[in-house]
Amino acid sequence: MTTLLALDQGTTSSRAIVFDAEFRPLATAQAEFSQHFPQPGWVEHDPADLWQTTLDCARRAMAQAGGTPAAIGITNQRETVVLWDRATGQPLHRAIVWQDRRTAEACAALKAAGHEPMVTARTGLLLDPYFSGTKLAWLLDHIPGARARAEAGDLAFGTVDSWLIWNLTAGHVHATDATNAARSMLFNIATNQWDAELCALLRVPMAVLPEVRDSAADYGRTAPGLFDAEIPIAGVAGDQQAATIGQACFQPGMMKSTYGTGCFALLNTGTRMVLSQNRLLTTIAYRLGGQTTYALEGSIFVAGAVVQWLRDGLQIIGQADQTQALAEASDPASGVVIVPAFTGMGAPYWRPEAQGAVFGLTRGTGRAEMARAALESVGFQTLDLLRAMQADGAEGDAVLRVDGGMARSDWTMQFLADMLGVAVDRPVVTETTALGAAALAALQIGLLPSLDDFSGGWALERRFIPAMAPDERQARAARWARAVAATLAF
Numbered sequence: 001m002t003t004l005l006a007l008d009q010g011t012t013s014s015r016a017i018v019f020d021a022e023f024r025p026l027a028t029a030q031a032e033f034s035q036h037f038p039q040p041g042w043v044e045h046d047p048a049d050l051w052q053t054t055l056d057c058a059r060r061a062m063a064q065a066g067g068t069p070a071a072i073g074i075t076n077q078r079e080t081v082v083l084w085d086r087a088t089g090q091p092l093h094r095a096i097v098w099q100d101r102r103t104a105e106a107c108a109a110l111k112a113a114g115h116e117p118m119v120t121a122r123t124g125l126l127l128d129p130y131f132s133g134t135k136l137a138w139l140l141d142h143i144p145g146a147r148a149r150a151e152a153g154d155l156a157f158g159t160v161d162s163w164l165i166w167n168l169t170a171g172h173v174h175a176t177d178a179t180n181a182a183r184s185m186l187f188n189i190a191t192n193q194w195d196a197e198l199c200a201l202l203r204v205p206m207a208v209l210p211e212v213r214d215s216a217a218d219y220g221r222t223a224p225g226l227f228d229a230e231i232p233i234a235g236v237a238g239d240q241q242a243a244t245i246g247q248a249c250f251q252p253g254m255m256k257s258t259y260g261t262g263c264f265a266l267l268n269t270g271t272r273m274v275l276s277q278n279r280l281l282t283t284i285a286y287r288l289g290g291q292t293t294y295a296l297e298g299s300i301f302v303a304g305a306v307v308q309w310l311r312d313g314l315q316i317i318g319q320a321d322q323t324q325a326l327a328e329a330s331d332p333a334s335g336v337v338i339v340p341a342f343t344g345m346g347a348p349y350w351r352p353e354a355q356g357a358v359f360g361l362t363r364g365t366g367r368a369e370m371a372r373a374a375l376e377s378v379g380f381q382t383l384d385l386l387r388a389m390q391a392d393g394a395e396g397d398a399v400l401r402v403d404g405g406m407a408r409s410d411w412t413m414q415f416l417a418d419m420l421g422v423a424v425d426r427p428v429v430t431e432t433t434a435l436g437a438a439a440l441a442a443l444q445i446g447l448l449p450s451l452d453d454f455s456g457g458w459a460l461e462r463r464f465i466p467a468m469a470p471d472e473r474q475a476r477a478a479r480w481a482r483a484v485a486a487t488l489a490f
Contacts, residue, residue, distance in 0.1 A: 027064035073437030124282030133185030235440025246432030298385030
């Protein structure tokens with residue numbers, strides 16, 4: 001039986017899923033790893049954890065499924081930065097995670113110097129610590145001797161996909177795909193090349209950069225001894241772009257939103273690079289056969305992470321799935337609003353210095369109301385993104401395809417449909433990041449003839465229809481807007 005192995009390296013866990021040739025999941029393995037918070041606003045991972053948990057999950061999933069996969073697809077947390085020694089393969093520092101805000105001052109200085117219009121025109125991004133470039137510059141500045149070694153070509157930079165490819169191929173391949181490169185603030189998404197002027201602006205030697213390939217391409221083969229056989233690595237995409245592929249959003253106007261640690265909504269704009277006037281991002285959705293498909297993206301830094309905060313920070317729930325029952329039991333008139341700006345606020349605000357806030361507390365507020373407000377915050381933040389996309393002139397299908405862990409919550413998805421005023425479609429397979437990676441690998445090895453063939457296999461599990469009265473929707477949205485304004489003012 002022909003199978004495909006998808007490696008999904010995320011922010012809080014690594015996962016491996018084996019799919020059959022019809023893209024049905026056969027076996028899954030998952031492992032969490034440690035999060036490191038050296039200072040407030042700093043978030044780090046041990047690169048060895050990222051690699052070892054991915055390798056372990058791959059072996060476990062393959063053992064469950066039996067046989068050797070025909071190809072591997074990789075999808076990964078984006079913007080997270082790893083810097084390593086080319087000779088030894090050893091990291092020079094912990095990985096700096098996409099959520100990390102340590103370069104906020106550097107970004108503010110670049111913005112004050114008037115560089116943001118040029119950066120946005122070439123990369124589609126804003127000057128924000130979210131992206132890889134200033135993180136890499138920080139490492140080169142703070143690790144003794146790193147800058148000189150980088151200029152000499154002794155060091156390699158990569159986002160997590162590059163780090164995994166390097167280890168899977170025993171250092172034979174230093175590459176990334178266009179979707180990951182597009183998140184670096186060093187890659188010109190119009191010319192599809194690393195940009196020398198951007199690298200000079202951020203003081204990044206081009207010698208550290210990986211080769212950029214299509215999302216479905218030859219990324220080498222796994223090194224002997226890792227698995228029972230050498231397996232081709234044939235597909236790579238950042239997690240949100242992989243989810244866009246997994247959701248079969250191949251036509252301009254199609255939109256998906258993934259609810260994991262954060263929330264990321266992508267709207268396919270086809271071959272047209274739409275530069276947002278409302279502080280959304282312009283990004284590469286995928287690049288196949290040398291042709292680039294673009295997207296508008298709205299990035300929310302905290303979605304599922306707000307539920308983790310209820311569990312690990314406030315300790316008012318024991319498991320994430322308790323939130324739905326609590327929300328159902330809560331007082332719907334409580335009016336509690338949580339603005340979960342734990343790592344600043346993303347689109348459309350882009351305020352890295354913002355901190356979280358809770359509004360509307362009374363003596364009657366209990367853990368049920370807090371759980372409800374946490375889940376509602378995801379719907380409110382998505383509404384902000386949708387309104388920004390509409391203001392940019394985006395035309396959609398009035399349907400949002402959803403995936404990720406929080407998409408399994410019926411209560412949350414119904415509230416999302418109510419607040420957006422559009423239908424919300426949940427597919428049969430909600431782990432669409434891994435599915436998209438598998439599809440890219442299948443495309444490269446010829447198992448999947450075209451993206452159209454993949455679209456035909458997308459299956460709806462449930463559609464959530466808006467049921468909230470327009471005046472109530474408007475009142476709730478206005479209350480959220482006041483809470484956000486107060487948070488930003490604080």
